[in-house]
Amino acid sequence: MDLLFSYSLPIADTGIVGEARITGAILPLNFSRVVFAGSAALLEDIQVSTCVLNWIDCVKFGKFVISLQSVSGLIIRGSYVIVDRAVQPWDVHYAIRFTFCENLTIDGSYILGHGFYLTSSNNININNIIFSDSVNGIYITESQNRGGSLLYVENSSNISVDNLKVLPYSTFGRVSFVQASRIRGLKLKNWGAPSAPLNFLSQPARFFETPYFQGIWENIFIEKIFTQNTFANISQFALVVSPVQRSINIQNLRIGYDFELPVFGNNQIIKGGQGKAVFDNGGIPTNFELSGTHFYDIFNSDTTGAIGILFTEKSDTALSQSAFTDIPASPNAPILFNGKGRVYLRMANDAIIYTRNYFVLGYNGFSGHSISSSGSFTVEYDLDKGNGFSNTWQDISNIVNETVNPTIGFKDKIRFTANSDNSNNFLRGFFLDGITTLAQQEAAIYIDTIQATLLITGLVIGSETRIYDVNNNELTGTESITSSSFEYIYNWTADFNVDLVVFKTDYIPVRISLTLTESGLTVPIQQRFDRVYLNP
Structure with a gap:
């Protein structure tokens, strides 16, 4: 035809x-x-x-x-089978190939063989797919010792694969489950569940890999992925050398405790997954210079986990700007980063304070901490267990006495202070050793949230600034600000009300009720001098 x-x-x-x-x-x-x-x-x-396609309940059976x-x-429902056992093992043929496609949705389809190849395409949504590369353990694609690949994507943007199911006996052989290069906007989400992970049986399958030296990697979301018997080839991320690698969200990626935590992009979020805790230089490759990637949490066994800090410089994002405060002992000797996971505190009393910007889920307590450094440091902590920070520093050795709610979670604030002058004082790795259970891990699923920022400007330096909810519980605050602005980053699911309170000796106290919305809010403040106040 x-x-x-x-x-x-x-x-x-x-x-x-x-x-x-x-x-x-x-x-x-x-x-x-x-x-x-x-x-x-x-x-x-x-x-x-060159058309608009409505493809409903069709069946494709053939070689290519x-x-x-x-x-x-739209491509809705249907079955697509690729049978190509006779071709060479290095050839790969996919059920559906997209070139220069845009605004196309595939939903509720069954794919047997290879999956999808996308190049130079935009806004492609692949939802509710049942996929397999074999029948009763026998490959139907290519040679008998090589399985199929679900997704290959290059030179594309805004590609989403949501709610994937994989049939038993799918192993994917020597082919990675997903391969991607030169992409802006990739979302892999809702593959399996904690209680029903995608199972690749006895032959380990590579979950993800990307060819080396392959250009842009930006706005990548890998969220709520649960697999068994998967070879964690995701560590190849760390070897990608790219002019643009940023805004990478790896959340609830649970493909095994041997997974190497991939730290390879600016403004990267890593939380709620499984894997090995990184340590020296935060796992950052020596040929990288990263910024804006500061925190992670990861389960490294059924009973333990690591809640860590990455010592990278700030980027221009709001989350990064609020990640830490550096307090040099002398303005003539600033605290320095080397761009590769180290921060130098070279003078006695140099300090840096890290404040985690999200609640860590899935832990009930702590067994200690681990630090990699050169020189002597005092390490202190404060915890927000859901009602704000206590604003009291405790020595890090006391962390073992803390209990936390695995469902509510906690934020940690860590202060590092240099104890002596030394040009080689540096921090390069730190994490809290968390205590957990498998049941607590399975329940620790981060939900999708929208983060927004409340910015207070025009403040008098030294003002005490605090934000309370409608029940007068403190959400955040500081006793004495060091700049003329104050920032509160919040998770938005619906509009809610807060009270802003600003106090400064010799000034009239300020209390303002605010409504926080999805788009955030900037509030300029003008503190008025109290002419009748008498300071005792």
Whole structure:
């Protein structure tokens, strides 16, 4: 079948053997309950170009691909089988290939063989897919010792794969489950569950890899991924050398305790996963200079975890700007970062305070802490267990006496102070040793939240600034600010009210009720001098 510049053509309840080429349909092209059976001689069984496609309840069985070029629309339900055992083991052929496609959704489909290949495409949503590369342990794709790949994506943006199921006996052999390069906007989300992970049986499967030296990597979200018997090839992330690597969110990625924590991008978030705790230089590769990646938490066994700090410089994001406060003993000797996971506190009483910007879930207490450093430091902590920080510093040795609610979680504030002058005083690794249970880990799922910022400006330096909820519980605050602004980063799910309180000796106290919204809020303050106040 060969159609060129056709009007809308509904094709339903039929079968097509051989190739089908459709280009330039003027109105939406509708396929419904159509079975395609390709010939072994064809490179592309079905080629659809330059149209809006509505593809419902169809079946594709054949050797090679459905090729979509400059196509938008919907592919809903249906089954797509790739049988190519005769080709060379280094060849890879996918059920559906996207080129220059935009605004296309695939939902509720069954894929057997290889999955999806995307290049130069934008806004592609792949939802509710059932995938397998084998039947009863026997590959149907390529040679017998090589499995299939779910997703290969390059030179694309805003690609999403949500709610994936994998059938038993899928192993993926020597092919990585996902491969990606040169991409802005990739979201992999809701694959398996803590109680029902995707199971790759006895043969380890690579979860993810990216070719080396492959350009831009930006706005990557890997969230709520649960697998078993998976080879953690994600460590190759650390070897990617790219001009742009930033805004990478790895959250609830649980593919095994042997997983190496990947620290490879600016403004990276790593929380609620499984893996090895990083230590020296925070696991940052020596050829990288990172900023804006400051915190992580990761379970490293059924009963333990690490809640850590990465010593990188600030970036220009709001979350990074509030991550730490450096307090040099002398303004002539500032605290320095080397860009590779070390911070230097070279004078006695140099200090740096890290304040975690999210609540860590899944722990009930602490067994101690671990630190990698050169020189002597005093380490102190404060905890927010849901009602604000106590504003009292305790020696880090007392952390073992703390209990926390694994569901509510906690924020930690850690202060490091140099005890002597030494040009080689530096910190390069720190984490709290958390105590957990497998049940607590399974319940510790970070929900999607929108973070926004309340910014208070025009403050008098030295003012005490605090924010309270409607029940007068302190949400955040500081006794004496060191700049003319104060920032509160909050998780937004619905608008809520708070009270801002500002107090400074010789000034009239300020108390203002505010409504915090999804977009954040900036509030300029003008503190008035109290002419009748008498300081005793």
